[in-house]
Amino acid sequence: MSEALAMTDAITDSLLAVRDLNGWYDESHVLHGINFDVRPGEVVTLLGRNGAGKTTTLRAIMGILGKRQGSVRFEGRELIGLDPRHIAKAGIAFCPEERGIFSSLSVDENLMLPPQVKPGGLTREAVLEMFPNLRERLGSQGTKLSGGEQQMLAIARILRTGAKFLLLDEPTEGLAPVIVQQIGRTLSQLKSRGFTIVLVEQNFRFAASVADRHYVVEQGRVIDTIPNEDLAANMNKLHAYLGV
Amino acid sequence: MFELLGIPPQALFGQLLLGLINGSFYALLSLGLAVIFGLLNIINFSHGAQYMMGAFVAWMLLTYTGINYWWALLIVPLVVGASGVVIERLMISRLYHLDHLYGLLLTFGLALIIQGLFRNQYGVSGLPYSIPAELSGGTNLGFMFLPNYRGWVIVASVVVCFATWFAIEKTRLGAYLRAATENPTLVGAFGINVPRMITLTYGFGVALAALAGVLAAPIYSVNPNMGADLIIVVFAVVVIGGMGSILGAILTGFGLGIVEGLTRVFYPEGSAVVIFVIMAIVLLVKPAGLFGRTQ
Numbered sequence: 001m002s003e004a005l006a007m008t009d010a011i012t013d014s015l016l017a018v019r020d021l022n023g024w025y026d027e028s029h030v031l032h033g034i035n036f037d038v039r040p041g042e043v044v045t046l047l048g049r050n051g052a053g054k055t056t057t058l059r060a061i062m063g064i065l066g067k068r069q070g071s072v073r074f075e076g077r078e079l080i081g082l083d084p085r086h087i088a089k090a091g092i093a094f095c096p097e098e099r100g101i102f103s104s105l106s107v108d109e110n111l112m113l114p115p116q117v118k119p120g121g122l123t124r125e126a127v128l129e130m131f132p133n134l135r136e137r138l139g140s141q142g143t144k145l146s147g148g149e150q151q152m153l154a155i156a157r158i159l160r161t162g163a164k165f166l167l168l169d170e171p172t173e174g175l176a177p178v179i180v181q182q183i184g185r186t187l188s189q190l191k192s193r194g195f196t197i198v199l200v201e202q203n204f205r206f207a208a209s210v211a212d213r214h215y216v217v218e219q220g221r222v223i224d225t226i227p228n229e230d231l232a233a234n235m236n237k238l239h240a241y242l243g244v
Numbered sequence: 245m246f247e248l249l250g251i252p253p254q255a256l257f258g259q260l261l262l263g264l265i266n267g268s269f270y271a272l273l274s275l276g277l278a279v280i281f282g283l284l285n286i287i288n289f290s291h292g293a294q295y296m297m298g299a300f301v302a303w304m305l306l307t308y309t310g311i312n313y314w315w316a317l318l319i320v321p322l323v324v325g326a327s328g329v330v331i332e333r334l335m336i337s338r339l340y341h342l343d344h345l346y347g348l349l350l351t352f353g354l355a356l357i358i359q360g361l362f363r364n365q366y367g368v369s370g371l372p373y374s375i376p377a378e379l380s381g382g383t384n385l386g387f388m389f390l391p392n393y394r395g396w397v398i399v400a401s402v403v404v405c406f407a408t409w410f411a412i413e414k415t416r417l418g419a420y421l422r423a424a425t426e427n428p429t430l431v432g433a434f435g436i437n438v439p440r441m442i443t444l445t446y447g448f449g450v451a452l453a454a455l456a457g458v459l460a461a462p463i464y465s466v467n468p469n470m471g472a473d474l475i476i477v478v479f480a481v482v483v484i485g486g487m488g489s490i491l492g493a494i495l496t497g498f499g500l501g502i503v504e505g506l507t508r509v510f511y512p513e514g515s516a517v518v519i520f521v522i523m524a525i526v527l528l529v530k531p532a533g534l535f536g537r538t539q
Contacts (some may be wrong), residue, residue, distance in 0.1 A: 064429050088435030100430045104422040112416070113423055114434035161435070 014073075015040045015098075015165065015196055016061070021070035023053075023060040023220075030056045032220035033070070038165075041186060043197045045207040048217035049243055054200040057217065061198075062094045063087045074165070089117045093158035097169040097200075101150045103143040107134060110142040110187045111157045118162030119149050124195075130186060131156045148179035155186065166190070169200045174241055205243060216241045251509055255389040259505040265394050265463070267501020268401035269456050271494050273478040274485060275405055276452035278493035279412070281482075282425045283445045286336065286347030292475030293355040294450045297324050298457020299466045300362060303373050313376040313462070319453035320458045329492030332443045355472070362468035370465030397459050405494045406457065412490050421445065425488070480523040486536020496534060 001005045014037035031053050038044045047055040063084040072079040077088050088094075093114070097236045103112055111127070111134065111235035128135045131152045137145060145153060148231070151171055158166060168187075187210045188195060201207040207214060209229055216224040218241065227235050273295060279290045288294075301320045305311040311319065331354065339346045379393040412418040424431040424438050432438045457471075465469055478497075485496030500519050508515040526534060 064433055082427070085435050085437055088433055094430075094433050096430060101425055102423045102426050104426060105419055109416075109419040113419055113431075115436060117435050158434075176335050228478040 002076055015037055015042075015075060015094060017071070017073040018057075018061070019073075020027065020070040021057065021060055021068065021072060023065045023069075024067040025056070026066060030216075030220055031060060031068075033218070034060075034220065034222055036074055036215045036222050036225070038196060041191065041194060041196055042212045043191055043199060043210050045199045045201050045211045045214045046217050046222075047204060047207060047214050047238075047242060049203060049241075051203070052217040053220040055183050056167055056220075058094065058198065058200055061087075061167060062092065064094075067241070070080055074219050088114075088161075088163070091163045091165035092165045092167065094167045095158055095169060095171065097173065099150050099154040100130045101142040101145070103141060105142050106138065107140050107142055107145065110140040110153055111138070111160070114157050114161045115159070115223050116162050118164075120164075121162035124160060127159050129154045130159075130189065140152055147180075148175050148226050151175060151179070152186075154202045155183075159190070164195050166197045170195060170202060171199070172203045172206050174199070180206055206237070214238075245370055253387055256509055259509045260393060260506070261388070261390065261505075262397050263502040263505020264498065265501070266350075266504060267498040268398050269460060269474065269497075270478055270481045270501050271405050271497025272401050272452055272459075273474070273518060274481045274493040274497045275408055275490065276449035276456075277478065278485070278490055279408070279452070280446055280449035282488040282490075283365060283384075283421060283428075283442055284332075284336070284337075284340075284347070285344055287344070287479075288446075288449065289348055289352035289475075290331070290355040290358065291351075291453050291478070292473075293358040294328065294471070294473065295455040295457040295460070296362065296468060296471035297327070297358065298454030299373070299464075300366070300452070300457075300468075302458040302461050303371055303466045305372065307371075313458070316458050317455065317512030321455045324454030325447040325451030329522055331450075332446040336441070336446065345354040350487025355364050359472060361449040366468060368468060370467040373461040373466050375462040381418070381447065393462055397463065400459060401456075404452070405497075408452070409490055409494060428465075444445050459512055477519055480519045482533075484519075484523050486527045489533065489535035492533060492535025493494040509514060 005112070014039045016038040018034055018036050021031055021034040032056050035054070036044070040098065059065045061072050061079065063079065063082060068080060074090055075093060076172060077090065079090065102113070102215065105113065111124070120201065133149055134153055134156060137149065142153065142156070143150070144149050155171065170181050170223060184206060198205065199211065208228060211228050213228060214226045214231070216226065224237070224241065226238065259363070273291060277288055277291055296400050298320050301323055302313070304515040305316050305319065305326065306313070335350060337345060339350060375393045379396050381392040382389050383395070398474035412421055418443060420431065420436055424436070424441055428438045462472065481496050482493060484500065500522065504515055504518055507518040
């Protein structure tokens with residue numbers, strides 16, 4: 001842990017700085033001191049096995065975990081102690097693993113649901129250009145979309161809000177390879193538009209195709225940091241971490 | 245004149261009208277219950293008491309301050325709705341992390357207290373509230389005589405129910421409400437103030453009950469027990485329609501009012517229990533209710 005700390009301390013220009021983040025689900029202590037940094041415009045992944053604490057880390061950043069301690073600084077401002085509503089207003093948007101498409105809302109209503117928190121979000125038109133499939137389905141019930149379309153909708157709707165910092169929880173889970181590629185292209189587009197992204201992934205090949213840096217999470221801690229360019233050299237280590 | 249199955253048309257239409265009147269109140273009250281249940285997940289047992297408060301506040305406005313019926317239609321829902329906001333903030337909001345049963349018990353206790361207070365002050369003999377002059381008298385429809393006030397109650401109820409349905413199902417604010425009903429955590433994580441929405445939703449549901457109380461004041465006498473008598477039937481209506489379904493609450497409310505009226509024509513002995521028989525059958529065949537979604 002101290003090694004990871006030392007490594008992250010080297011990053012001084014971070015947009016998001018997570019230090020010694022602890023988190024609990026009810027009584028069970030799930031996060032045991034997470035440390036990582038994200039610089040503006042980066043795509044960073046949290047890699048790790050099932051149950052390592054990746055999703056919990058995102059939920060803790062977003063403030064929707066029962067109990068959390070430590071420090072999460074966003075643009076220098078401490079988020080611990082703020083409720084999710086104010087964390088959203090600080091400019092962080094969350095796309096949950098289960099996608100969270102509302103069945104009692106149409107596709108259009110789902111798309112327009114998250115309120116604007118900052119100026120400078122993508123317009124509805126720009127979002128629909130990015131996800132042309134959605135345009136034809138605007139009137140459908142949200143949950144009548146295919147899994148891939150629901151995932152796109154879940155990403156699309158948070159692009160309108162003006163939040164430039166996205167937390168994406170396993171956006172490729174259970175999707176066909178062609179859809180995964182499409183989502184990969186979308187993330188690259190978002191990066192070039194200046195979005196900063198924290199991505200939780202199990203699909204490590206996908207992660208390698210989009211990310212600048214990988215943090216390996218195990219048992220509620222960040223145990224290693226691997227820049228994407230060093231990935232090939234660290235393959236064996238990573239396989240051991242992920243058990244693949 | 246024609247006859248239907250040996251029933252004189254005056255009797256048939258008379259009971260249909262009565263059924264529609266009752267249905268108007270069933271619909272307004274079960275709509276409020278459905279809106280509250282959808283977002284708060286509590287069964288608001290104070291609903292009958294809040295309906296009674298609506299009638300009483302209208303009576304007080306008229307008796308003590310001379311404020312007439314039309315103003316009461318506007319003021320009473322605001323006043324009683326505000327009392328609902330206070331109750332939600334001070335009491336109900338403390339129970340969300342507990343089992344739904346606690347919310348039920350709290351609101352049931354509140355209902356008993358509210359009814360007790362009014363009974364203590366005003367007795368149970370009932371207070372008269374006269375029909376506003378503009379709506380006195382009646383209209384001959386050719387096949388029946390329609391008291392104007394009763395016609396007004398039906399129209400007002402249909403309009404309010406439709407407006408509520410429209411606001412919830414077709415507007416942006418309604419989309420927030422529907423989304424928060426499904427997944428309040430995620431809606432909060434989008435930056436929407438869910439606790440305030442919950443408070444206002446409870447206030448709105450209570451305001452609907454109070455509005456029904458004002459509409460009822462000139463028809464039934466204003467009585468501390470008027471809500472307790474009605475609310476049991478309304479709960480049956482909600483169960484039949486399906487908890488949390490807006491359209492279901494409205495259609496079932498009117499529909500069961502009519503069914504009750506027709507039963508009174510064709511089998512008068514059954515009219516008091518027909519709704520409960522239907523409830524039992526619906527529970528057996530479709531436990532989630534006619535319009536309910538299984539969760």
